[in-house]
Amino acid sequence: MTATTLTFHERLLPGPGGWLGTVGLGAIAAIALWPVHVPAAIVVGLLVCVGSAVALAATSPVVEVSDGVLRAGRARVPVSLLGPAQDLDVAAMRHELGPGLDARAYVCLRAWARTGVRVALDDPADPTPYWLISTRRPELLAQAIQTEPAPYE
Numbered sequence: 001m002t003a004t005t006l007t008f009h010e011r012l013l014p015g016p017g018g019w020l021g022t023v024g025l026g027a028i029a030a031i032a033l034w035p036v037h038v039p040a041a042i043v044v045g046l047l048v049c050v051g052s053a054v055a056l057a058a059t060s061p062v063v064e065v066s067d068g069v070l071r072a073g074r075a076r077v078p079v080s081l082l083g084p085a086q087d088l089d090v091a092a093m094r095h096e097l098g099p100g101l102d103a104r105a106y107v108c109l110r111a112w113a114r115t116g117v118r119v120a121l122d123d124p125a126d127p128t129p130y131w132l133i134s135t136r137r138p139e140l141l142a143q144a145i146q147t148e149p150a151p152y153e
């Protein structure tokens with residue numbers, strides 16, 4: 001069994017506003033049923049709140065650099081196939097997602113993580129020019145990509 005070397009790990013969970021939204025959704029469901037049956041309204045409101053919180057957590061992608069591989073959501077690529085990584089502040093990320101976006105790019109985006117990293121893909125067999133990845137810690141992710149040894153080195 002080999003040991004995993006983890007240099008960066010982040011689950012792109014929602015911020016406080018996203019979690020409050022789940023509470024609001026549960027409250028709306030409870031209010032809608034309140035005139036019909038109060039106990040059912042409370043139960044349904046709680047179930048909607050918990051269900052939406054679980055759905056948010058379950059669908060939040062993981063961004064990770066470990067064992068010479070960059071993982072962003074379900075996609076993965078060896079760091080040996082990556083070029084320079086550029087950390088992006090809010091304004092740069094907005095530009096990259098708007099007028100600067102190449103339609104062939106792989107994008108792992110979450111609106112609540114407003115900063116990110118753009119990393120060039122240097123694989124002649126892949127038409128994807130770069131990856132654009134949301135992260136709350138762009139400097140650390142860019143550094144991890146640049147310093148991670150390629151697999152099997």
